[in-house]
Amino acid sequence: xxxxxxxxxxxxxxxxxxxxxxxxxxxxxxxxxxxxxxxxxxxxxxxxxxxxxxxxxxxxxxxxxxxxxxxxxxxxxxxxxxxxxxxxxxxxxxxxxxxxxxxxxxxxxxxxxxxxxxxxxxxxxxxxxxxxxxxxxxxxxxxxxxxxxxxxxxxxxxxxxxxxxxxxxxxxxxxxxxxxxxxxxxxxxxxxxxxxxxxxxxxxxxxxxxxxxxxx
Numbered sequence: 106x107x108x109x110x111x112x113x114x115x116x117x118x119x120x121x122x123x124x125x126x127x128x129x130x131x132x133x134x135x136x137x138x139x140x141x142x143x144x145x146x147x148x149x150x151x152x153x154x155x156x157x158x159x160x161x162x163x164x165x166x167x168x169x170x171x172x173x174x175x176x177x178x179x180x181x182x183x184x185x186x187x188x189x190x191x192x193x194x195x196x197x198x199x200x201x202x203x204x205x206x207x208x209x210x211x212x213x214x215x216x217x218x219x220x221x222x223x224x225x226x227x228x229x230x231x232x233x234x235x236x237x238x239x240x241x242x243x244x245x246x247x248x249x250x251x252x253x254x255x256x257x258x259x260x261x262x263x264x265x266x267x268x269x270x271x272x273x274x275x276x277x278x279x280x281x282x283x284x285x286x287x288x289x290x291x292x293x294x295x296x297x298x299x300x301x302x303x304x305x306x307x308x309x310x311x312x313x314x315x316x317x318x319x320x321x
Contacts, residue, residue: 263292
């Protein structure tokens with residue numbers, strides 16, 4: 106609950122009377138001045154006091170003989186200061202300024218929050234240069250080509266080995282070729298099993314690393 110500082114006493118009423126008789130028509134037609142002068146109570150809020158001080162400064166700039174704010178407030182029984190805990194109503198301009206400030210503040214906080222989140226996400230990420238990534242890619246390609254070549258050579262070797270073994274068993278050329286193809290097929294199955302087991306092992310290792318070392 107905000108605190109509202111008020112000046113209470115006959116000096117406030119005398120100040121209003123003085124302004125009502127000395128301000129020009131242009132100043133008297135201002136909405137804020139009208140509202141302040143139409144108040145019947147012998148009180149001045151802090152906002153009205155600032156407004157009165159500004160008006161008196163304008164009057165004294167053109168006529169130095171105008172009494173000061175202190176001398177006007179001391180007229181009659183003077184004034185007393187009191188503090189009242191009230192909700193001060195904001196005008197439309199103040200509300201608009203406050204809304205714009207809060208919106209700007211909120212955007213700034215959201216941007217800071219996003220930057221902090223992004224920083225925490227990439228804190229443990231190791232940056233790699235283009236040359237390093239290219240070298241890693243080339244190494245991976247060579248590994249895959251090597252595995253493919255080994256699989257092909259293993260089948261050819263199995264075919265040749267079984268074919269020559271079959272020459273000592275049978276004289277039928279067709280049987281030899283079929284035996285060689287059978288050996289190649291068996292070797293293909295063995296290579297597939299080994300490849301799948303190797304891929305599963307690498308996947309298991311990668312998952313374990315993700316569990317123990319998270320970027321968050």
